[in-house]
Amino acid sequence: MKVPQTLPEARQQIDALDEQIQTLISQRARIAQQVARIKERSGAGDGNHYRPSREAEVLRRVIERNHGPNGGPLSDESIARLMREIMSVCLSLESPLTIAYLGPEGTYTQAAVQKHFGDSVTAKPMRAIDEIFRDVETGAADYGVVPVANSIGGVVNNTLDELVHTQLRICGEVTLAVHHHLLSLTGDTETITKVYSHAQSFAQCRKWLDARLPRAEREVVSSNGEAARRAAEEGGGTAAIASLQAGRINKLNVLAANIEDELSNETRFLIVGKHDPELSGDDLTSIVMTAHRNQPGALFKLLQPLAEAGLDMTRLESRQVRGSVLPDFYFFIDFAGHATDPKVREVLDTVRGEAAFFKILGSYPRAVM
Numbered sequence: 001m002k003v004p005q006t007l008p009e010a011r012q013q014i015d016a017l018d019e020q021i022q023t024l025i026s027q028r029a030r031i032a033q034q035v036a037r038i039k040e041r042s043g044a045g046d047g048n049h050y051r052p053s054r055e056a057e058v059l060r061r062v063i064e065r066n067h068g069p070n071g072g073p074l075s076d077e078s079i080a081r082l083m084r085e086i087m088s089v090c091l092s093l094e095s096p097l098t099i100a101y102l103g104p105e106g107t108y109t110q111a112a113v114q115k116h117f118g119d120s121v122t123a124k125p126m127r128a129i130d131e132i133f134r135d136v137e138t139g140a141a142d143y144g145v146v147p148v149a150n151s152i153g154g155v156v157n158n159t160l161d162e163l164v165h166t167q168l169r170i171c172g173e174v175t176l177a178v179h180h181h182l183l184s185l186t187g188d189t190e191t192i193t194k195v196y197s198h199a200q201s202f203a204q205c206r207k208w209l210d211a212r213l214p215r216a217e218r219e220v221v222s223s224n225g226e227a228a229r230r231a232a233e234e235g236g237g238t239a240a241i242a243s244l245q246a247g248r249i250n251k252l253n254v255l256a257a258n259i260e261d262e263l264s265n266e267t268r269f270l271i272v273g274k275h276d277p278e279l280s281g282d283d284l285t286s287i288v289m290t291a292h293r294n295q296p297g298a299l300f301k302l303l304q305p306l307a308e309a310g311l312d313m314t315r316l317e318s319r320q321v322r323g324s325v326l327p328d329f330y331f332f333i334d335f336a337g338h339a340t341d342p343k344v345r346e347v348l349d350t351v352r353g354e355a356a357f358f359k360i361l362g363s364y365p366r367a368v369m
């Protein structure tokens with residue numbers, strides 16, 4: 001195509017391209033419908049056609065191509081987001097998904113649902129993390145999205161506790177850059193006497209609040225979405241620390257933007273469901289275990305097989321076992337690799353033999369976007 005020099009010429013070229021894009025998207029959607037029929041015929045469907053590993057592969061290729069000869073001026077994030085939405089609408093033709101998440105509307109978890117699944121799913125707000133697990137376990141929702149760790153606030157203990165006991169599998173991860181804003185119906189920062197937010201967000205904005213609103217009362221609520229809802233309900237003198245999305249939903253003004261203490265503030269979310277994702281070529285495996293008591297070097301023995309096999313450990317969290325008098329700890333470990341890989345399987349068998357309690361939480365594609 002020759003470089004257009006006039007506006008009518010440029011618009012004509014865009015119209016022609018739009019027509020091609022639309023034709024191709026429609027063709028793609030028809031093939032996705034056929035994929036559903038093939039899955040059902042082969043018995044691989046059981047009504048659920050979502051394949052996180054395949055989606056991760058598609059998105060990885062989109063990003064790779066963006067750096068190739070046909071790559072364009074759009075950022076990796078922008079081009080991947082467009083393809084994410086195309087896959088989302090294609091999948092909704094195959095099997096519409098219901099995703100339970102930590103509500104109410106406007107939470108960062110809702111933003112994580114949108115980032116991972118796109119817009120063509122039914123997002124179902126839940127009041128607490130355990131309710132999300134129950135909703136997916138009973139089949140009321142197909143998947144759940146829960147926060148698990150924040151780069152400043154640390155781990156989300158409720159999620160770790162649920163992972164130990166649930167039959168659900170980790171099917172994916174989403175990471176989200178989190179920005180906090182001071183939101184209110186009216187007034188300016190100086191007139192705020194009460195601030196609502198989630199405990200994690202208060203922790204992440206502590207220095208800012210100490211400096212700018214040292215006398216304002218801080219009330220912890222169950223979520224940022226709830227904080228925004230209360231600030232909207234009570235009005236004058238109250239504010240919420242929450243996302244822009246929560247502000248929009250509750251018609252609040254931004255009094256101060258990006259008030260988090262550290263600029264790179266990232267939250268990691270997990271997708272939980274009933275299916276084990278296949279190998280995607282860039283996967284993580286999560287396990288949880290406890291060491292035998294009164295054995296010197298017990299934790300070392302649990303980690304040694306991973307190190308000897310050269311598996312890259314990406315995360316280690318410990319959490320005291322609830323109700324135990326002696327300091328018994330669950331160790332949550334993530335490492336690069338998939339549990340169906342023979343080398344990984346061998347390592348996991350060895351670790352299982354060394355551990356007092358051992359559970360594989362899931363193998364799933366590493367976050368692409």
Ligand SMILES: C=C(O[C@@H]1C=C(C(=O)O)C=C[C@H]1O)C(=O)O
Pocket residue numbers: 031032035049050051052054055058086087088090091094
């Ligand atoms: C089309 C498929 O089903 C779903 C839709 C996908 C897509 O639109 O590319 C990819 C994976 C699945 O979640 C497939 O499995 O290939």
